[in-house]
Amino acid sequence: MTKQQANWSPYDNNGGTVVAIAGADYCVIASDTRMSTGYSILTRDYSKIIQLADKSVMASSGFQADVRALQKVLEARHLIYQHQHNKQMSCPAMAQLLSNTLYFKRFFPYYAFNVLGGLDSEGKGCVFTYDAVGSYERVGYSSQGSGSTLITPFLDNQLKSPSPLLLPAKDAVTPLSESEAIELVKTCFVSATERDIYTGDKLEIVILNASGIRRDYMELRKD
Amino acid sequence: MNVSDSTPAMNNLMGSEADSQRTLYPYVTGTSVVGIKYKDGILLAADMGGSYGSTLRYKTVERLKSVGKHSIIGASGEISDFQEIMRNLDDLILYDNMWDDGNSFGPKEVHNYLTRMMYNRRNKFNPLWNSLVLGGVKNGQKYLGTVSMIGVHYEDNHVATGFGNHLARPLLRDEWHENLTFEEGVKLLEKCMRVLLYRDRSAVNKLQIAKITEEGVTISQPYALKTFWGFSAFQNPTAGAEGSW
Numbered sequence: 001m002t003k004q005q006a007n008w009s010p011y012d013n014n015g016g017t018v019v020a021i022a023g024a025d026y027c028v029i030a031s032d033t034r035m036s037t038g039y040s041i042l043t044r045d046y047s048k049i050i051q052l053a054d055k056s057v058m059a060s061s062g063f064q065a066d067v068r069a070l071q072k073v074l075e076a077r078h079l080i081y082q083h084q085h086n087k088q089m090s091c092p093a094m095a096q097l098l099s100n101t102l103y104f105k106r107f108f109p110y111y112a113f114n115v116l117g118g119l120d121s122e123g124k125g126c127v128f129t130y131d132a133v134g135s136y137e138r139v140g141y142s143s144q145g146s147g148s149t150l151i152t153p154f155l156d157n158q159l160k161s162p163s164p165l166l167l168p169a170k171d172a173v174t175p176l177s178e179s180e181a182i183e184l185v186k187t188c189f190v191s192a193t194e195r196d197i198y199t200g201d202k203l204e205i206v207i208l209n210a211s212g213i214r215r216d217y218m219e220l221r222k223d
Numbered sequence: 224m225n226v227s228d229s230t231p232a233m234n235n236l237m238g239s240e241a242d243s244q245r246t247l248y249p250y251v252t253g254t255s256v257v258g259i260k261y262k263d264g265i266l267l268a269a270d271m272g273g274s275y276g277s278t279l280r281y282k283t284v285e286r287l288k289s290v291g292k293h294s295i296i297g298a299s300g301e302i303s304d305f306q307e308i309m310r311n312l313d314d315l316i317l318y319d320n321m322w323d324d325g326n327s328f329g330p331k332e333v334h335n336y337l338t339r340m341m342y343n344r345r346n347k348f349n350p351l352w353n354s355l356v357l358g359g360v361k362n363g364q365k366y367l368g369t370v371s372m373i374g375v376h377y378e379d380n381h382v383a384t385g386f387g388n389h390l391a392r393p394l395l396r397d398e399w400h401e402n403l404t405f406e407e408g409v410k411l412l413e414k415c416m417r418v419l420l421y422r423d424r425s426a427v428n429k430l431q432i433a434k435i436t437e438e439g440v441t442i443s444q445p446y447a448l449k450t451f452w453g454f455s456a457f458q459n460p461t462a463g464a465e466g467s468w
Contacts, residue, residue, distance in 0.1 A: 007248060010345050010373060035377055040388050043379045065342050065374030108346075 011063050011111045012037055015198030016048055017147030018059035019188055020117035021159070021181045022125030022140050022173045026209035029117040030185045031059045031145075032193070032220060034201040044201035044222065051213065053078055056094040056118040057206050061145030062132070063111035070110045073101055091118035095128040095136060102134030109133050113144035118208055125173050125208075137164075140172030147192030147199040154191065158184060178207065186218055193220045245349040249301035251275050253286045254425040255387035256297035256356045257415045259399060260365050260380045261408035264436035265358035267297045268412040270420075271445055272427035279427055287433040289440040291316040294330040294359030295433045296337075299384040300372065301352035308351060311340065330359025330366035334376070342374030354384035360437050383415075386423045391415035405434070417448050 015036040020029045031048040034041060049059045050071045058074070060067040077097060081089050089097070095116050102110055109132045116128040129142035140161040143151040162170035174181060185205060193200040200223070205216040256269040273281030286305070287297045290312050298305040315336060319328050328336075334357040344350050350372045358367040368378035381395040394415050403411065409432060420426045428450065433442040461467050 008350065008372070010348065012373060012375060014375060037375070040392075042375070042388070043377045045379065046377050063375075065338075065345070065376065068338075068376070069342060069374075 011066075013062065013111070013146075014042070014064040015146045016061040017143065017145040017151065017189070017192055017196065017199045018048060018061050018113070018115045019143045019151060019155075019185055020059065020115045020127040020129075020141065021155075021176075021185065022117065022127040023176060023178060023181055024125065024173055025119075025123055026178045026181070026207060027057070027117040027119060027125035027127065028178070028181045028185055028205060028207055029057045029059050029115065030189065030203060030205040031061065032147075032189060032199045032201060033204055034199065035064060036198050039197075041201075047204055049204055049206050050075075051206070052089075052094055053091075053118075054088040055120075055208060056089065056091045056116060057208055057213070058094075058098070058114060058116050059144075059206075060112045060114045062113045066110040067112045070101065070112050070114075074098060077101070090121050091116070091126050091128075092120055092138075094118070095126075095138070098128075098130065099134040099136045102130065102132065106133050113148075115142050115144050117206075119210075123210060138172070140174055143188070145199075147189075147196040150192045150195055151188045154188060155184075178209065182207065182216065189218075189220060246301070246304070246352055249304075249352040251280065251302045252352075252425070253284060253299045253302055253305070254423055255383055255385045255391065255419055256286065256299050256354070257383045257387045257391045257395075257412055257419075258297065258356045258358050258367050258369075258381065259395060259403070259408055259412060260358075260367050260401075261403040261405065262401075263405065264360045264365060264434065265295070265367050266405075266408045266412055267295055267356060267358055267433040267435075268416050268430060269297045269299070270416070270427050270430040272425060272429070273302050274425045277424075279425070282427055282429060283445070285431070285442075287431055287442055289433075289435075289442070290333050290357075290359075291319070291328050292439065293327065293361040293435075294333045294357060295435050295440055295442075296333075297356040297358075297384075297433070299354045304351040304353050308337070308340070308353065308355070312336075329361035329364075330357055330368070331361075333357055333359070334366070334368040334370070334378070338370045338374060338376045341370050341372060341376075345373045356382055356384060359435055363437060386419055386426075387415070390418050390422055394418065413448060417450065420448060420450065 018031040035046040114130040120126045130136045189203045200220045203218040251273045258267045269286040273284040369382040370376040383391045428447045
């Protein structure tokens with residue numbers, strides 16, 4: 001009698017796309033709100049974005065149960081940080097924490113594809129992009145998830161980010177205004193929705209700037 | 224979805240002596256659960272079948288249970304794992320009551336507890352083989368959520384497990400609206416359950432509907448749906464192809 005194999009996988013891909021763009025004094029973080037499994041849509045109204053700290057917002061796509069667990073771990077760690085340091089975590093600090101948290105499960109990873117956006121200690125927009133096991137870098141813009149292959153080349157074309165290899169280092173944040181960046185994000189998602197079956201339903205945009213945080217929504221195709 | 228073979232790398236993580244201690248596949252299973260929000264609260268429907276593979280072994284399995292004062296749970300999947308979940312939930316509610324502090328767990332809290340329970344078992348590679356629906360009303364707030372065996376969870380105005388996702392959700396997306404009356408809600412659920420009865424091999428024609436409102440929980444007596452099989456094409460099925468069967 002051959003040994004019985006497990007016929008279930010601890011992972012699933014619940015789809016979705018996330019995007020973030022850093023500006024001179026703002027950061028835009030966006031995601032669709034569709035949650036899928038296989039060829040079925042589970043719900044059309046699930047937020048993939050969470051505010052971890054005053055100036056840090058994370059958007060994650062991938063396996064929803066892992067994403068939620070990751071969010072809870074980071075929320076808890078931030079609470080402890082506040083107790084110990086009597087202040088909010090800065091975005092670069094949260095970026096390092098996220099990387100360490102992901103690598104901690106290097107041999108049973110969080111199947112989560114993250115993008116962390118916010119304002120750095122100088123008030124400039126910052127975006128950090130990650131893989132599932134914590135490898136990360138600060139960039140001017142990023143896209144992760146099922147529609148990322150469609151969106152990233154478009155952003156490369158529109159935002160023309162300077163090479164990180166340049167000396168002296170050139171600023172990666174876009175010279176676009178906040179409203180221009182929001183329009184760009186909407187365009188990204190409308191296009192991705194056309195061709196990616198896992199992206200659609202509704203777009204949630206979070207904008208972080210000196211005045212605080214606000215949310216914007218836009219309907220997307222539901223097919 | 225998540226019923227693909229595990230990779231060779233995964234198998235090395237799970238020793239053979241430990242195999243007898245982990246769930247590898249389900250034995251006695253329940254099929255779909257369907258739930259909707261309506262004007263006064265939540266309605267859940269599930270049939271009373273417990274299948275043993277392809278045998279419809281048990282026909283009086285109660286897959287809808289109340290949890291505390293404010294919630295009901297519906298389960299599909301392995302029945303024994305559901306019984307284990309109920310033991311945990313009954314303990315949870317008991318300890319909540321023993322605080323005697325005037326506070327009681329609402330559906331949100333119970334759903335969160337279930338999600339953590341399912342996810343933590345998945346993390347240990349020993350899942351509770353269920354898909355659960357959790358609905359309830361507390362302080363006028365309606366709540367309807369679901370959790371799968373690997374911890375995927377969400378809330379919505381209408382939810383379903385298993386085949387219900389494929390057959391019932393499309394019907395609900397078309398016909399659900401806010402402020403359904405109780406009669407409209409039951410009619411809509413029965414429509415879903417009838418389609419499932421026709422098209423899901425593990426469905427049985429004996430179902431219960433559970434209602435929860437601010438006033439409390441009611442789980443109906445079992446009853447059967449009217450079905451129609453008198454299609455002329457069924458009368459003489461080989462009419463168009465003589466010699467076939």
